[in-house]
Amino acid sequence: MVKINEKFLTMKKNYLFIDIAKRLKAFTEANPDKPLIRMGIGDVTLPLAPVVVEAIKKAADEMGVKETFRGYEDSGSGYDFLKEAIAGYYKSFGVSLELSEIRVNDGAKADCGNIVDIFGDGNTILVTDPAYPVYVDSNIMAGREVIFADSNEENGFAAMPDDNIHADIIYLCSPNNPTGSVYTKAQLKEWVDYALRNEAVIIFDSAYEAFVSDPELPRSIYAVEGAKKCAIEMCSLSKTAGFTGTRCGYTIIPEELIVKASDGSDVSLAQIWGRRQGSKFNGVSYPIQRGAEAVFTPEGQKQTHEAIDYYRRNAKVMADALTELGIKFTGGINSPYIWLKCPNGMGSWEFFDFLLNNIQVVGTPGEGFGKNGAGWFRLTAFGTYENTVEAMRRFKELLK
């Protein structure tokens, strides 16, 4: 008789955002006259930049002509044209990468979940709490033990390493989802040093790096000395360039990231991840890779930064309103997320329903991201300016 992976039975039935989508569908069906303002799921609202659209269309045309048609990529790890563009982008903030260290993917979520495949059993996995649910879910599915480092009001939602606790694999995200907090270079250095001391690997999610405007704050973990010996970095064009529905991202595994097998031999994580991807992934659609390449051109950077500035303005609208209301929050600067303390001692799902039923503003209950999210709530700056202003007007009316 076939045996299923029973770890799935221990999990919540749905991925957090699918759960929320179902609740909203039910509300909308019951209240067709009450349109929602969605500030929950971190989805963007501005269209793709014109250079990206043109690049996708041009590549689609190439795919329709025998002489320029492209089938399988030999490596499936991304075309050099895109890897070069990504390497150039990193160079612009002082990080040097070899093309062989970059693997293009269909968005950071897949790699972030699938990376567990290359690690063995018996690792202690450390996840900051609250966190993006994929870090925990993917490890639970694989039957791994997860421990948590608290990010909470006391430490400004920036969990730091504790030498009394040993970890083998550490998930970090900065600018943080959901809390909007950003590690300084000195803080990240503490994590890198901890990882090196513990012979641990850091999985660093930099999905929101494009929102860092303070030049003192690191946009890549490789801005920190020693990180190439212990860290994998994952990023995505979802938030950088509005690719949530277009799907492209990249994972960086430095050549220097060598770990020991049980027989003492050296193993390159890039090599075994490449073996994993070689068997279980076939590369990203060629037209989409051309669209991604366009993001990194000077014109693409200009166009996508206009969108980022637009979202930053939304964040400011939200930050100003919450400040006016005296509601405590983190994020909103160098980050598209605002992480707020639910007013009047409400629980986070309670506040979710309170906002949904009273003002039809949708956010994400902090609890969905871990126990330290209880009583906290995430709002995103990815809505339209008009909706953000309107949502804050309703906030003020409801909560003043």
Add this chain to the structure above:
Amino acid sequence: MVKINEKFLTMKKNYLFIDIAKRLKAFTEANPDKPLIRMGIGDVTLPLAPVVVEAIKKAADEMGVKETFRGYEDSGSGYDFLKEAIAGYYKSFGVSLELSEIRVNDGAKADCGNIVDIFGDGNTILVTDPAYPVYVDSNIMAGREVIFADSNEENGFAAMPDDNIHADIIYLCSPNNPTGSVYTKAQLKEWVDYALRNEAVIIFDSAYEAFVSDPELPRSIYAVEGAKKCAIEMCSLSKTAGFTGTRCGYTIIPEELIVKASDGSDVSLAQIWGRRQGSKFNGVSYPIQRGAEAVFTPEGQKQTHEAIDYYRRNAKVMADALTELGIKFTGGINSPYIWLKCPNGMGSWEFFDFLLNNIQVVGTPGEGFGKNGAGWFRLTAFGTYENTVEAMRRFKELLK
């Protein structure tokens, strides 16, 4: 200290086709004056159908306009417009599917490899030998025990179930990669009955179904009674519509496919696969889904069938040449693959080098697909007509 998944160290260093690509690169660098005729990796050569190109471009334009921009899909399982198109396609050969039974993906390879996540340890995995390497590789990576059912010259390269052997998970592929053999409905019925008797699950790879021209041969395992209670089907537009570089496919898990958990409770495989995908996949690029939808329109079917007919003609050129040379083979009808016995008792890697060095024709050594592939060799019909004719001319000159 971080512990890697040491199963990777027991595997061949590279995925088969990456290994071959490296050999070819070395040959081409040493012999820049000798262009290759590639009949190895199953990659197509004809461009995308015009309706597909137009659909991708139109969707790219939509992505550039605020009102029609699309971000994350709520479910990540594919838009209904594409699921409806797929369901309509299945209906055309007599199989009825609910939309909830279909999940769109970025090509069959990923799902085919990732599906291991939903199964537990302790299953006996049965793979026909020879087979597409992903079935075995993905299970080895997950630390699973794989046993083999021989497909060989004696049984016409169509392994059949053996009641003396118990299996919990069974991988089947028809039309078969690499052997080109196609199961009859009666043969598939034997497998379905075996699976039902053993409470096993069949993972059925139908990637080459579009090449079936004999109306008596099944194009889906669901043409067989009882299959919806035991089989997952995976298909791709790679070979159907030349999507090898465009990336779109689908997995079907019927609602009726319910298995028992260890506590005796019923578990829907569709539900736990959905949970896995919800956490580790974020859907297929919207423009690509529109391109895929176009494949299933009447015009799309007409255009893509022209390409399939073109490849069928190539298969006939190859079959005729091998028949003339007295070389034994299977496939070539209802299949884009020809599986031939290496002449003069050569080993399959020996024959690979013999062809490469003498006539620069590239095939795939049968050994790469399993032990029963030793002494056999795969050629694909996906080249250009001119190259196929030229390759067979050289074959005849070399092997006459």
